[in-house]
Amino acid sequence: MKIERVETFLVPPRWLFCRIETSDGVVGWGEPVVEGRAEVVRTAIETLSEYLIGQDPLQIERHWQVLSKGGFYRGGPVLSSAVAGLDHALWDIAGKVYGAPVAAxxxxxxxxxxRVYAWVGGDEPAEIADQVAEQVAAGMTAVKMNGSGRIQPSPSVAEINDIVARLTAARSALGDTRDVAIDLHGRVGVAGARRILRAVEDLQPFFVEEPVLPEHMGHLPEVVGASTVPLALGERLYHRADFVAPLTAGVAVVQPDVSHAGGISELRRIAVLADTHGAMTAPHCPLGPISLAASLQVAFATPNFLIQEQSRGIHYNLAGDLTSYVTDPTPYTWVNGHAEWNPLPGLGITVDEAAVRAADKTGHAWRNPMWTHEDGSFAEW
Structure with missing residues (x-):
């Protein structure tokens, strides 16, 4: 059995899928995408496919090593995401050949x-409470929300109080038996992050995500030491070596993305590394159905797994949802806030190929918003 064809599909709302077909007719699917740079990753897939054509698809680790290290210049979000999607597809093929889920x-x-969590939005505390209440009624046991909208790198007292008010509203709707996490998106500086963490400490968030930008990783020890709030990060890290510094600093939760950090193969290794530091994994995944299916396979097989992000109902996906490109939505039906075990082989989903090919004819050119502060300077989104 050899790899005969590699194809990519640019599908709304902001995703990129890849399809690997073998000489025996076995097909595997992956989701290699950098949000806002999908076209660039598509070109990277074309380049990497030059190596894959004619290879045995079951030699997954061999291919991962070559695809990741075969070029003199390595790493970064584009290459790592391209490798990730190809890795998903190879694992999908292996599961179908062996008749077993990837987790097996x-x-x-x-x-x-x-366990999965839902994203909630709303700029006002009252809206947060209503949206959290809807998720509680739907059986969810955990939610995550933005800590703020646009915010100054050195936040004002009013901006910090607004974060506290939003979290207070969410906590009031959740009670003490459910969890709420907040995402700061690296929008504030190191000193601002420390102040925010101290301000929200009594509300006991599940974790605070991306308190600072990856380039400020050297200051993580002082941010970790600012409070008892668990810190989480990792969606903008792409290799296990990138996680050594934050884990050493005491980050409690790592959040690699299976579509960015080298796929199933590397996500598994990052989880093992985190385990050696007593940290948990909560994979990042506000993406499409293939990415989530791949991430869930790792979650079922990972001892130090905490919770899984998922994008059902998320505001990014108004032009398409997790179920838009699969023939059976059952794997994305949550039961009391959890994804149930899926015994189907490979990634456990059947991609609606006709829908994917039709969507690719339209494609997309999704870009993230560009924010500025009131003085016209750049603001982190």
Whole structure:
């Protein structure tokens, strides 16, 4: 069995899928995408495919090593995401060939269901409370929300009080038996992050995500030491070596993305590294159905897994949802805030190829918003 063809599909709302077909007719699917740079990743897939054509698809680790290290210049979000999507597809093929879910090939499941959380928005505390209440009614046990909208790198007292008010509203709707996490998106500086963490500490957030930007990683020890709030980060890190410094600094939760950080193969290794530091994994995944399916396979087989991000109902996906490109939505039906074990082989989903090919004819050119402060200077989105 050899790899005969590699194709990519640019599909709304902002995703890129890849399809690998073998000489035996087995097909695997992956989701290699950098949000806002999907076209660039598509070109990277074309280049990497020059190596893959004619290869045995079951030699997954061999291919991962070559695809990741075969060029003199390595790493970065574009290359790592391209490798990730190809890796998904190869694991999908392996599961179908062996007649087993990918989680079984990773050593078997260590849990019977995977806890997921829902994203909630709303700029006003009252809106937050209403949206959280809707998720509670739907059976969710955890939510995540933005800590703020546009905010100054050195936040004002009013801006910090607004974060506290939003979190207070969410906590009031959740009670003490459910969890709420907040995402700061690296929008504030180191000193601002420390102030925010101290301000929200009594509300006991599940974790605070991306308190500072990756380029400020050297200051993480002082941010971690500012409060008892668990810190989480990792969506903008692409290799296990990138996680050594934050784990050493005491970050409690790592959030690699299976579509950015080298795929299933590397996500698994990052989780093992985190385990050696007593940290948990909560994979980043506000993406499409293939990415989530791949991430769930790792979650079922990972002992130090905490919770899974997922994008059902997220504001990015108004032009398409997780179920838009699969024939059966069952794997994306949450039961009491959890994804149930899926025994189907490979990634456990059947991609609607006709829908994907039709969507690719339209494509997309999604770009993230560009924000500025009131003085016209650049603001982190």
């Amino acid at each position: 090939l990773l050593g078997g499941r260590v849990r019977d269901r995977v």
